[in-house]
Amino acid sequence: SQKIEQNSEALNIQEGKTATLTCNYTNYSPAYLQWYRQDPGRGPVFLLLIRENEKEKRKERLKVTFDTTLKQSLFHITASQPADSATYLCALLYNQGGKLIFGQGTELSVKP
Amino acid sequence: DADVTQTPRNRITKTGKRIMLECSQTKGHDRMYWYRQDPGLGLRLIYYSFDVKDINKGEISDGYSVSRQAQAKFSLSLESAIPNQTALYFCATSARTSGRDSDTQYFGPGTRLTVL
Numbered sequence: 188s189q190k191i192e193q194n195s196e197a198l199n200i201q202e203g204k205t206a207t208l209t210c211n212y213t214n215y216s217p218a219y220l221q222w223y224r225q226d227p228g229r230g231p232v233f234l235l236l237i238r239e240n241e242k243e244k245r246k247e248r249l250k251v252t253f254d255t256t257l258k259q260s261l262f263h264i265t266a267s268q269p270a271d272s273a274t275y276l277c278a279l280l281y282n283q284g285g286k287l288i289f290g291q292g293t294e295l296s297v298k299p
Numbered sequence: 300d301a302d303v304t305q306t307p308r309n310r311i312t313k314t315g316k317r318i319m320l321e322c323s324q325t326k327g328h329d330r331m332y333w334y335r336q337d338p339g340l341g342l343r344l345i346y347y348s349f350d351v352k353d354i355n356k357g358e359i360s361d362g363y364s365v366s367r368q369a370q371a372k373f374s375l376s377l378e379s380a381i382p383n384q385t386a387l388y389f390c391a392t393s394a395r396t397s398g399r400d401s402d403t404q405y406f407g408p409g410t411r412l413t414v415l
Contacts, residue, residue: 233403290341
């Protein structure tokens with residue numbers, strides 16, 4: 188079965204630095220990959236989507252890359268701020284109209 | 300008002316009790332989902348429904364049942380709750396479109412369920 192792995196350890200960085208989170212998957216590549224943000228006690232919120240034929244996608248301070256050779260997506264937050272502190276989830280879709288499969292999430296903490 | 304609402308937000312119950320969690324949405328989406336979230340395990344799909352007459356089992360459906368009462372309502376039942384069903388439960392919706400950005404999911408605020 189398909190497995191998705193995200194950094195299990197929390198990532199702690201200093202304000203202003205770039206945070207980089209990793210999402211690795213096994214077996215075959217998804218049609219596309221999404222990143223969500225989840226704050227404590229709340230539901231995940233969609234951030235970005237990248238398709239299998241795209242290498243990179245940007246939105247404001249966020250950047251996502253997708254390497255189907257490495258079977259990996261990287262999620263970057265530049266000029267990080269304490270308000271970026273949250274858990275970030277990657278999710279993969281394997282066919283159009285199918286179900287999302289979520290990773291377990293990585294907790295990010297940005298210190299002032 | 301929130302687009303996806305869940306009731307109750309918190310529930311404590313005893314082993315063996317029947318519990319129903321409800322989800323309503325005003326987004327007009329056809330697709331609805333129920334997930335549970337446990338520490339370290341991420342979100343796991345329990346059931347999903349692509350329209351009112353379509354119900355499908357997800358990864359961990361044992362011990363759960365669902366009802367899609369209308370396009371906007373999708374409820375999750377635990378027929379006889381057990382302690383290992385203690386978790387955070389989320390409802391989500393997505394649109395059925397042919398566009399490339401379909402399947403973005405919109406989540407409710409969650410229900411924290413404790414089974415003693």
